Amino acid sequence: ADAAFTLESAEGIKKTILHGGTGDIPRFIAGTKVTFHFRTQLCDDERTVIDDSKAVGTPMEVVLGNMFKLDIWETLLASMRIGEVAEFWCDTIHTGVYPLVSKSMRRIAEGKDPVEWQVHTCGMANMFAYHSLGYDDLDQLMKEPQPLYFVLELLRVQQPSEYSRESWALSDEERLKVVPVLHGQGNKLFKQGHYQEATQKYKEALICIKNVQTKEKAWDVPWLKLEKMANTLTLNYCQCLLRMEEYYEVIEHMTDIVNQHPGMAKAYYLRGKAHKEVWNEAEARQDFTKVLDLDPGMKKAVKKELAVLGMRMEEKNQEDKNKYKGIWPPPPAPPPGTPPSRRARSPGTT
Known part of the structure; x- marks a missing residue:
């Protein structure tokens, strides 16, 4: 039977179960990933629908404790069983940031800013930064906050150990712990040639x-x-780009680093290699010279790169000569008896 009651943990909420779920209420702890459908309605006679995830075709996912802007939804979901559909009336104190x-x-549904709603910012503070949200109905709600109905359908609950969390779903401590793991995985893939x-x-x-x-x-x-950790990873990233022949992106990333940290020899070295590949001879020589100034221990590697650069430039110059050879037609033969001073000269000769 339908049941109406106020959640004990929060004021200004009334819940009505529309369809009973199965089993016990799951464990909802920090890091739990909850997948659900939602429909948001005004408290008018028509129960005007504002948003409906089923109409979009994609359920909502929230990681509990990850500072989701509408934290009241965490409270509502924590009262539900798997498969349950419930309607929640929420007073204005809970709906101001909706x-x-x-x-x-809506922007996610339009293919824009896919994780914007996970940003760790205070929704109420952000409200004052907006003159318009770009949607008339939302602008009206922002100007005149009012109670709302949320109809939620709980689809799935996954404990932290039951799914692979994306980086946005991690705490700062977890992020720092996962960095060396990702770094090691990247190095292994690089050695295997999976750039x-x-x-x-x-x-x-x-x-x-x-x-x-x-x-x-x-x-x-x-x-x-x-x-320092970020720069090391960027260097590794650019090593991959070199193998993938993305030379201009390497130049861009390494330039950013040397502008901030002009003492990083390896950044100059990678940028020099990229310049070498795109025939920027002067820039490549300048970068390799800077490497020798900063780190004489890299002399052998630099000497090798300079040798390759010199050989390539010789080949290119020869190719250019061959390419432009004969571009000027030979001068016509002078008529017999023409004095030497009146003979035709080749273009460009004096």
Whole structure:
């Protein structure tokens, strides 16, 4: 039978079970991944639908304890069984940030900012930064907050150990623990020649580091430690790009590093290799010279690269000569008896 009651853990909520679920209420702990459908309705006579995940065709996923902007949903879901469908009336104190969450979810459905709604920011603070959310119905809700109905259908509950969490679903501590694992996986893939797969591991590790680093004060010791880790991963990432012949991207990434850290010999070395591959002789020589200034221990590697560069440039110059050879027609033969001073000269001769 349908049951209506107020959740004990929160005021301003009334729950009505529309379809009973099965089994006991699952364990809902930090890190639990919850998959569910939702429908949001106004409390008017028509029960006007604002959002409906079934209409979009994709259920919602939330990782508990990951600072999802509409934290009241965590409370609602924690009262449900698998397969249960329930309607929750929520007072204005719980629905003030819904317009922001709705905007993010609509953008996800449109293929934009796929993890925007997981950003670790305070929804209420962000509300004041917006003049318009880009949707008339949400702008109206933001101006005049009101109670809402949420109809939720709980599809699946996965404990932290039961699924592979993406980097956005990790805490800062977990992110730092997973970095060396991803780094090692990337190195292994690189040695096996799987460069594309290796870049994905390095990129994921870099995202983890940068997410944590943004919370540190720039150039302080914790920030610098993370920066060193990030630079090492970027160097590895660019080693893959060199093998994949993505030379201009290597030049771009290494230039970013040397601008911030002008003492990194390996960054100049990789940029020099990339310049060499795209025939930028002067830039390559300049970078290799800088490497020798910063790290004389790399003399053997640099000498080898310079030798290859010299050989390549000789070949290119010879190719150019052959290419342009005969571009000017030979001068016509002078008529018999023409004095030497009046003979035709080749173009470009004096």
